[in-house]
Amino acid sequence: MFFRSSRRQKKDNKQSTNKEDSYVHLHTDLQKNIKDLENLLDKPSDLNTRTFTIGQGGPDCAIIHIEGLSDTKMINENIMKNLQIRIDEVEKTSTYFETELLDKLYLQFISISNVEKGKTMDDVSFAILSGDTVLFVNGIDQALVISTKGWDSRSIEEPITEALIRGPREGFTEDLRTNTMLIRRQLRDSNLRFKSHQIGRRSKKNLTVTYIEGIIHPDLVKEVNRRLDTIDIDDAPESGYIEQWIEDNFLSPFPQLQNTERPDKVSAALTEGKFAILLDGTPFALIAPINFGAMMHSPEDYYERWMIGTLIRFLRYFAAFIAVFLPALYIALVTYHPGLLPTKLAFSIASTREGLPFPAVIEAFLMEITMELLREAGIRLPKPIGQTIGIVGGLVIGEAAVSAGIVSPVMVIIVAITAIASFTFPSYSFAISIRMLRFSFMMAAAFFGLYGIILVYIMVNIHIVNLKSFGIPYSTPFSPGFKTDWKDLILRAPITMLKRRPKYLQTEDEKRINKGDQS
Template identity: 60%
Template sequence: MFRFLLSRLAPQPKQRIRYAQSNEGSAALSASLETNLGYIRTALATPNDLLIRIIALGAEKQACATVCLDGLVNKELINTNVLKPLQAFNWDTSNYLQQAEQGAGLLNQMAEVLPLNGISRSDRMEACLLAVLSGETVLLVDGAAEALIIGSQGWDGRAVEEPQTEALIRGPREGFTENLRTNMSLVRRRMKDPKLRFFDMRIGRRSQTQIVIAYTEGIANPELVREVQRRISTIDVDDVIGSGYIEQWISDSFMSPFPQILATERPDKVAAAVVQGKVAILVDTTPFALILPVTIGAIIQSPEDYYSHWLIATLMRILRLIAAFIATFLPAFYIALVEYHQGMIPSLLAFSIAGSREGVPFPAVIETLLMEGTLEILREAGVRLPKPIGQTIGIVGGLVIGEAAVAAGIVSPIMVIVVAITAISSFTLPSYPFAITLRIIRFAIMIAAALFGLYGIVLSYIIINIHIVNLKSFGIPYSAPFAPFFKKDWKDLVLRAPTTMLDTRPDMMQTEDRTRMNRDLR
């Protein structure tokens, strides 16, 4: 049945509809300045924020123009490093006899004289329009069928702040922003390796979103890098607003609730990942980077594990594993024991549960679903509301509703304790998408427990493990290094061995350079 659904829901390459891209901007630049400016005005429909400045240069009064969009450019940079030098420099146009030669000669002089880095050239209108829409300035000269593209981005952006979703007690307080170049610099600050590579791409037919694939040459598996580039190149949509679009498109299995790509706001996490041979994807306009491939063991790990003593880090990982099992199975165990297996409960505890449930009008499964559903609604409401109000709603709302439900006899006090422990356990997981996955699975296991008792829980556990073993993330088994078994990788799995013992990169990543530490110099 699942294979039938996959065959129906998976995109069919032969039947995929590809919209014809517009020919606007695909023409070559003209040697006429007026023609080029008219083309740009027509393509952009002459918006109010389009800034065009025409200047006459030299004794021959050679016309040139700068084109940019207000709000996307640094006006001070343009005025100081573009317009003033153009007006102040003594341009020599006497050596050029024809207008075409004169324009091309002036363009060459400008490329040499302008006190700017990041100047490129293009003879295509498409590239010039994309540059203007990306916050760059296009410099056109009458008589030259080519343009200078000047990097002048200067829009307002959020400053580097502490990550909101991955707070640490011990560790750096810097998080990614919505500016791609800022995010790249945050990674470079932590990795001064000349082999760190940033591969630029643009996706989205209309949004033309800029992304960067980051990896370390000589460490990352070249096949992994090529596969990432191939999957991203297949993205054929109008707009790519955030990294979530890319994550959903390039994941191995869209039917699986488990996150196969790790999203993070932390540059130290990205830097550590590319050193390990993984690949990161940075997306413009979003503070969340993507790390791939990912395994079930990496999801329970936190950057703080490597900033703390290895014993403390190991204890924290064990606690997270226990918390993950509690968040997934505790309500189902309550349902199974109360409804089917009362004899497995110790006598004193059974009497206590029976006394607390006296007068409750619902069976255990309805009681659990009611409280879990209420908790999920409160949690979602707390996220959507403003931060000070959201925290108040989450805490006060849970206390008030829980106390009122117990006082009204709708649920038992033991049920409130079970739901509270489950919720607290889910908060200990460092990966928010993985915590959501466990919340989804929890309801399915609760229904299985209501139908078959402990047998339903065991069956659900077996199905989950079968699914995890068959799941892959960019060719890497999701269950590695548990299965398939990689003995050396267990040094940094549940147990976080001392730093001096972490001398090799994970075997499951199949990196080109597997040595992290020179053992002879320890």
């Protein structure tokens, strides 16, 4: 016990010492600065320190960066070469030992646009850990922080989770600057704003909130910034951490922020009056506020003609009904209400269930859980094997279960149709919510039949009506009703008729199309 306490005390003392040292101002002694920085970072093997003299007879200086995070070629060509070769002579005057020397080096000899001054050890260490290069000059208690980020990153590829038949093939990457560039390519608007935050006490990751000023409601911008300022965690490796921290109701099964890898989807949301959150290190951006209808929409709805888009949306809503209610209706009708079935169908189901050892509810749960296991296994396995496991495994297990007399053929058909319907949703997180609701309806049907299904349906509707996404009701524009927004809800009206932005967002600029009818 004493050993643990002593070790914990030493650890706490070390952390507090490092924290205090990081905010200490830099020294005028070059070697002292180098030593303090190396001690703060515990002398990592990838820390590259290069000391040299500026010109002939000039002051000693040093550049420090981390290999792998910085662009070595940029450092050699734009910093080292200029300071060592292109400076013929630096006069030995007292002015070179003052802060003005840093300005002279920046203005005349460093061929990199983004250069700042660092005054504390925290400024310097954070810059180095971010991929920048720090230039120390002997006799000056400040340093130049030079932007030389150059780590390897994934190239722009087609999003895997949101594939489209017709539409752009570009997707976000793990690099924040690449993602902001993709949005700027979509929206060349001078009112497009990118507001930066820093997330994580230890990771200190960059987070950007983007929106279009003049469209989005100002109170919405204030609210998202307020929630982001409350985040106090060590690290946020993925945008899912941000989503769970700033959502309105963590007990709800429904997502209150929409995640996407598609820049075109983000740009379309921004023009509607929403905002997006981009986090460094993840290709998934967050869009808010959202409603139930937005989770059923796909960018492809707008790329095709309005009749095709409307038909696809009808199919999605029909698929949602099947994915939620079909297994529960089977349990309720077979167990409690066989009289509601047509006579021939009732006799057909009864004949297939003859000799089965389990009741309908156990049969349904066994098959649904098996299907969920196959789906999860198919995702986790390598892609070629995963597809084979999902298809072959489902066929083999279903056929074997029917042959063994464990489940009925009708149950296999229902589970297969339900699984197919659950794959039609554009949002993966929303599809998981639908799968969770399916099991709730199945349990209610097992205990109370159709009455249980109706009771759970009423409870779900009450929850959706009370649920909000950044103050916007999740059930809008159904309730509260905005009839003008129904043009782009289940129906997808022609583009020429979508003249106004969603009314429930209360945008500052309501008009999408300024010509023609103003209704």
